[in-house]
Amino acid sequence: MNTHDEERMKKLLRQSLPPVEVEAEPGRDLWPDVLRRLDAGADAQAISGWAWFDGALLAGLVGLVAIFPSAIPVFLYYL
């Protein structure tokens, strides 16, 4: 594709898809949506934080029981 073809394609593209007339402002106040999103993100982080901690604790317990099966009665006693 030479320069002439390139310019022709650019012209055709601009004719087919004219530049958008950008609205100066969004149609509504977006700040409440941003705040909601921040809250949702914080909740998700808290949930995923606990899930990670719980998972690690459970994995540790399973590992311990697998290595020392004799410890099972002791765990059951403390449950």
Add this chain to the structure above:
Amino acid sequence: MQNGASDVLNQFRQGDVGAFEMLFRQHQRAVYGWIQRITRDQAAAEELTVETFWRIHRAHARFDPAQGFEGWARRIATRAALDWLRMTRARHVESELSAELCAEVAAPSAADPAVTAEIRSKIAQAFGRLPAKLRIAATLAVIEEQPHKEVAAALGISVAAVKLRVFRALRKLRTDLEKQGITP
């Protein structure tokens, strides 16, 4: 005044929500306008403005006040819009885009009379089929006629890379049209 602005940026960096709201109020129009240029969709631009500011807040600790907020926000907005283009590409091409673009191309202001509405519609649809990263570069540099330097900064690539992406976009577009029997 300069100190005030710098204080706000530093407070934002430390995670202050009040400073973040000030920056949001100050920059939301520019972010929204930039996204609208890329997506050509008002509702998507609103949704992506929210997404962009959420990403901005999430990355507040990595923000460098010396680099300025506007360019950083624009880069994040461009990435969010690019993700949206990738996600919506398939369905956009076949449904929404064609309907929306057909309406848009029906009455262009300075159209060449030799180029029919049908051809313009096919060009618009072929453009929608381009890979998102080529489409975004061509949208900003060719359709919206933004300076290459600004497009490069927003995409986080060099000016030469922008020119190359635009060239590849136009070449792919031409090939697609030729396959449909249209010789541009």
